[in-house]
Amino acid sequence: MMTINGPVRVRFAPSPTGFLHIGGVRTALFNWLFAKHYGGQFLLRIEDTDEARFVPGAADALMASLRWVGITWDEGPDIGGPNAPYVQSERKQAGIYQPFVDQLLEQGKAYMSFTTPEELDQLRAASQAAGHKSFRFRGPERDWPLDQQRELAATGQPFTVRLKVPTEGTTSFSDLIRGGDGITVNNSELYDIVLLKTTGMPVYHLAHLVDDHLMGITHVMRSEEWVPSAPYHVLLYQAFGWQPPQ
Incomplete structure (x- = not known):
């Protein structure tokens, strides 16, 4: 049995390198459901530090795809929040x-x-x-x-x-x-x-770890490759x- 101490804060942090694939949807869904189950918060963060693979417009497409499957977020690039900005290139500039x-x-x-x-x-x-x-x-x-x-x-x-x-x-x-x-x-x-x-x-x-710390992320769920x-x-x-x- 998993013991949860304190409020849950999780995040989905895709890279805008193309369209959202099924594996990304799965990871986002697990994080979103985990937050819902424990009455926590689900954050969306865009991790665009890979300049060579950056695809213009991909971030907007990612957000549209998530909303299409019914996933919404409590903090994120488009709605803001106390930890803004939620795009890593903007955080670097700041x-x-x-x-x-x-x-x-x-x-x-x-x-x-x-x-x-x-x-x-x-x-x-x-x-x-x-x-x-x-x-x-x-x-x-x-x-x-x-x-x-x-x-x-x-x-x-x-x-x-x-x-x-x-x-x-x-x-x-x-x-x-x-x-x-x-x-x-x-x-x-x-x-x-x-x-x-x-x-x-x-x-x-570096970027994701600093952001997770500053944003108070309590649990990290991501794919096996990490x-x-x-x-x-x-x-x-x-x-x-x-x-x-x-």
Whole structure:
């Protein structure tokens, strides 16, 4: 039996990269019904940080499709709410994410990475040639003092910001649907994920987590494909000192 403490707040956060597919409808429906069942609130948030795949008009089409199947929301891009704006590109323009990036950098929990895409491709190819099953990148800058990182950034050298993932120990998380003892992974099997692109746009890992925290999301229901990303999200919550949603 699931125990719910306090008001439930869930969200559906699609990316405007095309039409809403049946899997997205399923995820939205589960979140909406969960909120209705527990007398909570259902939020709609548009996660448009993937600039390369952005499709103009897709967000409006997504909202129209949700309404067509009878799903409505308590807060969202078109109706507003206390946590507006509900479109991540607008939240980025409002300066919501940068202070959290700066916090991680100042605390030594993230670092500026100046490795170019071409260099990453070469490192990935070398890793595959060496017979490694996966490529786990950890930038050399993770050991640089922040002042040294900032000096290079000041010259105009493009950089991303990466989470400094621990090289030892384990990371665990529980799943209310899966049940059991949860899932544990060795940190040595992880890599330093990108949090901020060279354009200054936050990636999904950072933006959705900051938004979920600021919007008071209590439960996260999403597709199976995101399970491998969960350890990174747990580590990011730990880096901020926040309690993750269930």
